[in-house]
Amino acid sequence: MLSPKGVGCAAPFAVVVSTGARILNSPVSAVTPQSVSVRMQTLPPAFAPWAEGWFNPPRPQAAAAQPPPLLVRRRLHSLLDGAREGLVWVSGPSGAGKTSLMRTWTDARRAAGTPCLWIQLDATDAEPAVFFRHLRLALLSTLATPQARNALRLPAWREAADAARLSAFAQRYFRAWTAALPKPLILVFDACEAAGADAALPLLLDQLLQALPAGALMLAAGTDPLPLTLHRWAASGRCLTLGWEDLRADxxxxxxxxxxxxxxxxxxxxxxxxxxxxxxxxxxxxxxxxxxxxxAADRIFEACAGAAYSGLDPLTRRVLAAVARQPTASAEEAAVLSDVANAGDVLAALWRLRWFVERQISFDGQVRYALHPLLRAHAAARQMP
Structure with missing residues (x-):
């Protein structure tokens, strides 16, 4: 197959780009090969000379230190196999298996000949200028020759003018960016929640989806459900959503x-x-x-999501600690147990986020909430703040 700009490649490639805030907040001219951490998988021979100076593959470890192979979840792979283009949105709490699912599936697609570009988002991507710079670095990582990289021309971000007309700039940028991508392509955005729930990321992803060529698929994952900005893709049948109920291992x-x-x-x-x-x-x-x-159960939760629990506001932790005393609780019972008037709203919000809170509706229509067994043990083991 051919890589971008017609450079011959013996195998499809996958690129993982991860850039830090220190680098992304620097001028583009200051970004050097040594300042970007990029992991290549199945690197084509044509990339090898340049890879020595730019790519920073992980060092091999002793076999005894290697973790077990990732589980290939055939049940979920079959759902992803049905998505040929458009958007796949994978959401669930930390540790639900989002990244490992995307990793095993993109590995399989790459082995079948489809290039994959993986972009790991972070908090700096909440700024549109940084997000565009991040995409530029990702695109550079797919170009195999200095000539191709030097020939790349993307619209330059002008802070004041382009921030006022973000949508118009994004359209111009994404048209130029997607024109240089290999086709077909699987484009992965991991950790979308890192850019912030109220950031411009959903708008930018929507604009990018419109610019992607036919046959290209965007795979995005985060802790938050599908943003409202992207709901129209689901309404048109071009978006597959996988949530906590799907990710839970049977x-x-x-x-x-x-x-x-x-x-x-x-x-x-x-x-x-x-x-x-x-x-x-x-x-x-x-x-x-x-x-x-x-x-112990509470220690398991502490190891997996203790930091996230500690990051909850005190009233939310108070509600969880109170509800953890019994198997289920209605909104009214939660309010009495926790002495928090809007305890029902707190539980409903956590349920919408699928953050280890389940909602049950009884035969008479009463809504009750139940905590994941590990969250219940963790919350019960801690005193109310």
């Missing part, structure tokens, strides 16, 4: 995961405790692999 996948880790088949109690959370399974199986006893 019993068959739990058994496959245990087998990959070289561990006995999990017991029903372990499956109930993990609740389909891939990060929890990693903690449980890692302990078993090291010959250690299974950690």
């Amino acid at each position: 019993d068959d996948e739990a058994r496959e995961l245990a087998l990959a880790w070289g561990q006995p088949q999990p017991e029903a109690a372990q499956c109930a405790l993990a609740g389909g959370w891939m990060a929890a399974w990693a903690v449980l199986l890692s302990a078993a692999r090291c010959g250690e006893a299974a950690p």
Whole structure:
């Protein structure tokens, strides 16, 4: 197949670009090959000479230190295989398996001959100027020769003028950017929540989707559900959404995961405790692999999402600690238990985010909320702030 600008390549490529705030806030001219961390997978031979100066592949580790292979989740791969173009939005809490799912699926697509460009977002991408610079670096990483890189011409961002007309600038930029991409292509944006829920990212992704050529697919993942700006893609049938309910590992996948880790088949109690959370399974199986006893439930949650829990506001933690005392609670019961008048709104918001809170509707129409077993143990083990 051919790489961009007609450079011959013996194999499809995948590029992972990760840039830090210190670099992205510098002038473009100050960005050097040494200042960008890029991981190449299945690097084409034509890229090899340039790769020595630009790419920074991970150092090989001893076989004993290598983690078990990622689980190929055939159930979810079959859903992704049906998405040929447009948008796939994968959302779920931290540790739900979003990144590993996208990694295994894009590996399979790349092996089948489809190039993949992976862009890891961070907080700096909340600024449109930084996001465009990030895309420029990603595109440069796909161009195999100095001549191709020097010939790249993208619209230059002018802070005051272009910020006032962001949509118009984005259209011009994305037309030029997509024209230089390989076709077909899978374009991955991971950690979309890092750019901020109220940032311009959804608008920019919408504009980029409009500019992508036929046959190109955008795969985006984050902790937040599909933004309203992108709902029209779902309404037109060009968006596949995978959420927490889809990502939760079923019993068959739990058994496959245990087998990959070289561990006995999990017991029903372990499956109930993990609740389909891939990060929890990693903690449980890692302990078993090291010959250690299974950690307590609250310690498992602490290891997987303790920082996220600590980052919740005090009233939210108060509501969770109160609701954790019983299997389920209605909005009214949560308000009484926590002494927080809007406790029902707090639980509803967490449920909409699928943040380890489930909603149950009884036969008489009453709405009740239940916490994930690990969150319940973690919240109950802590006093209300």
